[in-house]
Amino acid sequence: MLDTLPVALIAGTVLGFLAGLGIGGGSLLILWLTMVLHMDAMAARSINLLFFIPSAAVVCVLRLRQGNLKIRPLLPAALAGCAAAALFSWISTAVDTQILKKLFGLVLLFAGLRELCYRPRNAR
Secondary structure: OOOOHHHHHHHHHHHHHHHHHOOOHHHHHHHHHHHHOOOOHHHHHHHHHHHHHHHHHHHHHHHHHHOOOOHHHHHHHHHHHHHHHHHHHHHHOOOOHHHHHHHHHHHHHHHHHHHHHOOOOOOO
16 A cells, blocks of 8 residues: 555655755655665665655755855865765675664664754854
8 A cells, every 4th residue: 555656656745845845855765665665775775866866956956046055165065975975885785784774763863853952053
């Protein structure tokens, strides 16, 4: 029932909406695929990448048009992010998936706790 086309369309729409808000729809997609659909973690990560690339491209174009995205300060971070993604993708193929699942869970837990406890500083 959960792996039918209508459910996949609803899940994709909700996760795309969250990704557009910057909440991390890709992380939630991995949780959906592994915990609800019982998919292999490696396959879920691969699907997440295919989901993330067009979502991120659309959001970047929209943010650029709105004037909210500055390319110059972004380039060093983007290059470092691409290098780190390549390195850790290569490393993840040599590490046990159970360890990766636990590490990923910890990252999500700390990110969630930070979001719950975050208080912005007053702008001066």
